Structures are given as structure tokens and as C-alpha cells.
Amino acid sequence: MKTLSPDRPILVVGAGIAGLTVALALAGRGFSVHLFEQARKLEEVGAGLQLSPNATRILDRLGVIERLRAVSVQPEAIVLRRARSLREIARVPLGAAAAARWGAPYFTVHRADLQSALLSRVEREPSIRLSTGAAVRDAAYHARGVTLSIDQAGSIIEAAGDLVIAADGVWSTMRGTEDDKRGAFSGLTAWRATLHRGEPAEGQGPVLSGSVVTAFLHRRFHVVAYPIRSGQAVNLVAVTRGEALRRAWSVAAPRHELEAALAGAPALSR
Ligand SMILES: Cc1cc2nc3c(=O)[nH]c(=O)nc-3n(C[C@H](O)[C@H](O)[C@H](O)COP(=O)(O)OP(=O)(O)OC[C@H]3O[C@@H](n4cnc5c(N)ncnc54)[C@H](O)[C@@H]3O)c2cc1C
Structure with a gap:
């Protein structure tokens, strides 16, 4: 069985709700993570989200729930x-x-409040590195893992890892790099x-x-x-x-x- 090498991080594309959450979950299991987000800054965008107990239970485990409780509503x-x-x-x-x-609360929350609660936890986690202004353009899969091509301020840089997790949302670039169908x-x-x-x-x-x-x-x-x-x-x-x-x-x-x-x-x- 293939094991993940300790010197190569798991690559995560997208620091939205899924990307930040998976980065925290992996860090909690002892993995190091490099997170790439195309936006230069994670800004106040979006509106409301409903979080049912299956989601808040996980957010509790990740150490995010108390910060979230302060800005959400329990209807x-x-x-x-x-x-x-x-x-x-x-x-x-x-x-x-x-x-x-x-066994866990039902919350309604602004998307920006959820994202900033996750982000503040990510920023306190030494095994997670977040690169913003980093748009992943392509992924090459090979025997040693995967290499991403990343556009950072107009220059293309590469990042190698054993594994990449695509968390780049509904208009995913990463989905297009596999045989998977694009969203319709x-x-x-x-x-x-x-x-x-x-x-x-x-x-x-x-x-x-x-x-x-x-x-x-x-x-x-x-x-x-x-x-x-x-x-x-x-x-x-x-x-x-x-x-x-x-x-x-x-x-x-x-x-x-x-x-x-x-x-x-x-x-x-x-
Ligand atoms: C700006 C914004 C506003 C939203 N507003 C709402 C809302 O009001 N109500 C609602 O129900 N849902 C909203 N959503 C969708 C909702 O957040 C997601 O559908 C849901 O949370 C799933 O999260 P996700 O992490 O899979 O995707 P998203 O939350 O969409 O996050 C994807 C992230 O990946 C980044 N990304 C995309 N492509 C690349 C790339 N090539 N390289 C690097 N990074 C990349 C995006 O910038 C984004 O930060 C919004 C999403 C965004 C991005």
C-alpha cells in the first residue's frame, strides 16, 4: 500500500468551505497541507447557509463551533x-x-462568518500553509503523485504532492483535468x-x-x-x-x- 511521504504535503485546491474544512481535518490527523486559493483575499461575499447537526458536529470536532456560535442563530x-x-x-x-x-445544534449563518471562523482556525494550525492569489491552472498525475501548475501574479509555479484534493467549487477547474463531466x-x-x-x-x-x-x-x-x-x-x-x-x-x-x-x-x- 502506498503511504504518504512526510516531506510532501497534501495539496488542496480552493479555500472555500470544503477546502478549509478538509485542511483542518487532515491537520488533525497529523498530515501537513498546502492550500491554494485563487482569490487574493477571502472577502465578505455570499449570504446565508443552513448548517444541520451532521455539519456542526464536524465543526465542533475541528474546534470551530464556539466562534461560529457567537455569529450564528439556532432557529x-x-x-x-x-x-x-x-x-x-x-x-x-x-x-x-x-x-x-x-447531539449537535442546527445553525443558520452567513457564509462569510463560517469561512472566517474556519480561516482563523486554519491560521493557528502550523501544519497548514495557505497561499492566496494562487490559481491552479492544471494538474499532471504521475507515478510519484501529482504536480500542480499554479498561476501566482502572472508567473506559473509548480507544487508537487502525493495527493491533491479538489475543493474548487461548482465551477471546478480540477474537475476538468480528470475525465469527470463538467457541471451543467x-x-x-x-x-x-x-x-x-x-x-x-x-x-x-x-x-x-x-x-x-x-x-x-x-x-x-x-x-x-x-x-x-x-x-x-x-x-x-x-x-x-x-x-x-x-x-x-x-x-x-x-x-x-x-x-x-x-x-x-x-x-x-x-
Ligand atoms: C464567493 C462565493 C459566494 C457564495 N455564496 C453563497 C451563498 O450566498 N449561499 C449559498 O448557499 N452558497 C454560496 N456559495 C456556495 C457555497 O459556499 C458552496 O456551494 C458550498 O459551501 C460548498 O463549498 P465549496 O468549498 O465546495 O465551494 P466554494 O465555497 O464555492 O469554494 C471554492 C473555492 O475554491 C476557489 N477556487 C476555485 N477555482 C480555483 C482554482 N482554480 N485555484 C484555486 N482556487 C480556486 C474559489 O475561489 C473558492 O474560494 C458561495 C460560494 C462562493 C465562492
Whole structure:
């Protein structure tokens, strides 16, 4: 059986949620890791994420949970409502009930808060080296392992390892270096908005009140709302049929397009 050589790190491509998490998990098992991230700086981008107990249990093991607890929300319940009438259909208790049932909490959190909690733990881990502004362009697999070609400020450098882990997200370059198929557009668009507590907004009753995850269901779309940032903001996501957009995590959209996509639920589109 092949063993990993102690003088060569495991290479991880992408310092998003998966890359930072796998780096911490490997470091916890005694491996050294070199993490490559194309962004020069891990900035405040993205919006809300829901972390169910299977995820928070791992984050606890990695020593990240306390920092995360301070900036996330433990919602009391998931509530399903009809999008047209806003009538409640079902309610699943979370909060203390989730922690007791699954042995770990259910959190809602801003993606940037999760990433910075993971990053601050990575920065304290001597066996992890993080190179930012390092875009992996290619990977050559050979008998001795793998060599990555990395674009750093316009110069191509190489890094060798026994193993590479591709954590470079939905538009993965690494996936294209294997025979694997590239990701294809699903036909669904996610519309995101963040409401800040205290901002005037019409029709905010069922959305902003209480500490719950609410899913508004319609046969053509669904809308999910939940608190983030210690309850100081509410994350809204509408998932509708749509056209493929350019590959970016934030593309501004005119309000009337969202209203048209949510036709059939006038109370919601307000
Ligand atoms: C900027 C951003 C905003 C997001 N916002 C949301 C959101 O609001 N809500 C939501 O549900 N999900 C969001 N996501 C997606 C969500 O984070 C991921 O789908 C999920 O967390 C899985 O994590 P991941 O680590 O696999 O991928 P990602 O979190 O997408 O991370 C991939 C990382 O790899 C880096 N990378 C990509 N290609 C290369 C390369 N060739 N070389 C080096 N580094 C590379 C990227 O810069 C990124 O940091 C966002 C992702 C990003 C990158």
C-alpha cells in the first residue's frame, strides 16, 4: 500500500468551505497541507447557509463551533407555509430539540462568518500553509503523485504532492483535468436578498418575526427565509426556473423580474 511521504504535503485546491474544512481535518490527523486559493483575499461575499447537526458536529470536532456560535442563530423550528396564502402547513422543532435529538445544534449563518471562523482556525494550525492569489491552472498525475501548475501574479509555479484534493467549487477547474463531466446548469435560479433588522420593509410579518427557518412552497418555486448574523439580518432565497447567468456569485437583478418569477404569490412578492 502506498503511504504518504512526510516531506510532501497534501495539496488542496480552493479555500472555500470544503477546502478549509478538509485542511483542518487532515491537520488533525497529523498530515501537513498546502492550500491554494485563487482569490487574493477571502472577502465578505455570499449570504446565508443552513448548517444541520451532521455539519456542526464536524465543526465542533475541528474546534470551530464556539466562534461560529457567537455569529450564528439556532432557529427554533423549520416552518413550511403555502406561498399563496402564507398558511402554515407543517412545523419541525429545532433549537434545543435538535441538539437533544442529533447531539449537535442546527445553525443558520452567513457564509462569510463560517469561512472566517474556519480561516482563523486554519491560521493557528502550523501544519497548514495557505497561499492566496494562487490559481491552479492544471494538474499532471504521475507515478510519484501529482504536480500542480499554479498561476501566482502572472508567473506559473509548480507544487508537487502525493495527493491533491479538489475543493474548487461548482465551477471546478480540477474537475476538468480528470475525465469527470463538467457541471451543467440545472435550469434553476437562486435569487438572494439580505434584510437588515430595522430596515423598513413591507409585508415582513411572517418573514422577519421570530427565530425560525420558513419555507414558502409553490408548485413553480419556493422561497426560504431565516435569520443570520446573531439575528441582526434575515437571509431570503427564492428558487425559481430561470436562465443560465454568467458564472459569478453576485449578479444584480431588477425587482420586476423577481416579482414576475413569484407571480402566483402576491403576499410574498411584496
Ligand atoms: C464567493 C462565493 C459566494 C457564495 N455564496 C453563497 C451563498 O450566498 N449561499 C449559498 O448557499 N452558497 C454560496 N456559495 C456556495 C457555497 O459556499 C458552496 O456551494 C458550498 O459551501 C460548498 O463549498 P465549496 O468549498 O465546495 O465551494 P466554494 O465555497 O464555492 O469554494 C471554492 C473555492 O475554491 C476557489 N477556487 C476555485 N477555482 C480555483 C482554482 N482554480 N485555484 C484555486 N482556487 C480556486 C474559489 O475561489 C473558492 O474560494 C458561495 C460560494 C462562493 C465562492
